Amino acid sequence: MAKKPVKYSVVDAFTDSAFKGNPAAVCLLEEDRDDQWMQALAAEFNLSETCYLTRLNGSDHSPSLTSTPRFSLRWFTPVAEVELCGHATLAAAYTLFMSGLIDSDVIEFSTLSGILTASKVVDHVKAANGSHLKNGEAQDNYFIELNFPADPSSEFNSAEVSFISNALGGAPVVEIMRTVADNLLVVLPSGKTVADLLPQFDAIEKCPGTGVIVTGVAPPESGFDFISRFFCPKFGISEDAVTGSAHCGLAPYWCKKLGKCDVVAYQASPRGGTLNIRLDEKNQRVLLRGKAVTVMEGTVLV
Numbered sequence: 001m002a003k004k005p006v007k008y009s010v011v012d013a014f015t016d017s018a019f020k021g022n023p024a025a026v027c028l029l030e031e032d033r034d035d036q037w038m039q040a041l042a043a044e045f046n047l048s049e050t051c052y053l054t055r056l057n058g059s060d061h062s063p064s065l066t067s068t069p070r071f072s073l074r075w076f077t078p079v080a081e082v083e084l085c086g087h088a089t090l091a092a093a094y095t096l097f098m099s100g101l102i103d104s105d106v107i108e109f110s111t112l113s114g115i116l117t118a119s120k121v122v123d124h125v126k127a128a129n130g131s132h133l134k135n136g137e138a139q140d141n142y143f144i145e146l147n148f149p150a151d152p153s154s155e156f157n158s159a160e161v162s163f164i165s166n167a168l169g170g171a172p173v174v175e176i177m178r179t180v181a182d183n184l185l186v187v188l189p190s191g192k193t194v195a196d197l198l199p200q201f202d203a204i205e206k207c208p209g210t211g212v213i214v215t216g217v218a219p220p221e222s223g224f225d226f227i228s229r230f231f232c233p234k235f236g237i238s239e240d241a242v243t244g245s246a247h248c249g250l251a252p253y254w255c256k257k258l259g260k261c262d263v264v265a266y267q268a269s270p271r272g273g274t275l276n277i278r279l280d281e282k283n284q285r286v287l288l289r290g291k292a293v294t295v296m297e298g299t300v301l302v
Contacts, residue, residue: 010296011091014242014273022241024088042076049088073109079236086244093118094292151249153177167203179249191227242273
């Protein structure tokens with residue numbers, strides 16, 4: 001029997017303008033598809049992430065009934081499935097909120113990282129000024145808040161500091177940490193140093209860990225607390241545009257350094273993106289707030 005066509009959207013996440021932030025393909029599945037097909041389609045889209053949503057039916061997939069809509073959510077880079085992705089989760093939630101398929105301000109996602117939630121949170125500034133949308137702008141009177149697990153880090157004692165510095169174009173390294181999720185967190189003297197560094201992707205691929213998060217404190221006049229970039233060539237992503245999961249490691253580090261639990265972050269990729277973050281230290285959760293814009297819709301025929 002022929003498979004049903006699959007509707008998809010391409011959504012720019014962690015931005016309120018089209019062609020900025022981080023794009024993700026969001027596919028809503030009405031029937032099972034095998035892993036090989038999902039990986040092949042992710043390679044076809046060739047975005048940093050393609051995600052797949054399947055609606056779950058209450059008690060069939062959950063030990064207790066809930067009125068909150070729940071979806072299975074899986075994430076694929078062009079070369080592999082991953083355990084956590086922030087921007088594609090934001091894109092998936094935005095797609096569902098805008099679709100009319102759900103009547104709720106909260107969505108639960110069943111994922112390889114457990115149950116994750118996405119909630120609508122009022123943007124009080126935008127709401128007070130009124131919302132006047134143009135094409136290519138976000139539904140801007142609310143943020144979407146993702147509730148993710150924190151990814152704490154510990155000191156990384158390595159003889160490879162010089163190699164890592166050279167992989168980052170010779171950038172001076174202040175400190176190197178390693179997160180539980182096995183990313184290197186490399187601290188540089190300033191946010192400007194982060195923005196200006198020239199990555200050597202072949203060398204970064206040989207660095208320890210899964211990916212390399214590079215970060216520095218933001219200039220006081222910038223309106224941000226810290227700046228970062230994320231490189232993950234081992235998973236087919238030379239430089240990711242805006243990375244929610246990386247901020248699960250950045251938030252515990254910077255909140256401790258800065259002595260506060262609410263921070264604003266900027267990811268200084270060529271596309272750029274902004275994240276509003278709250279660290280729930282007691283429960284070891286990171287709340288990531290962002291906006292999104294749908295730039296493309298279509299149908300997968302095979």
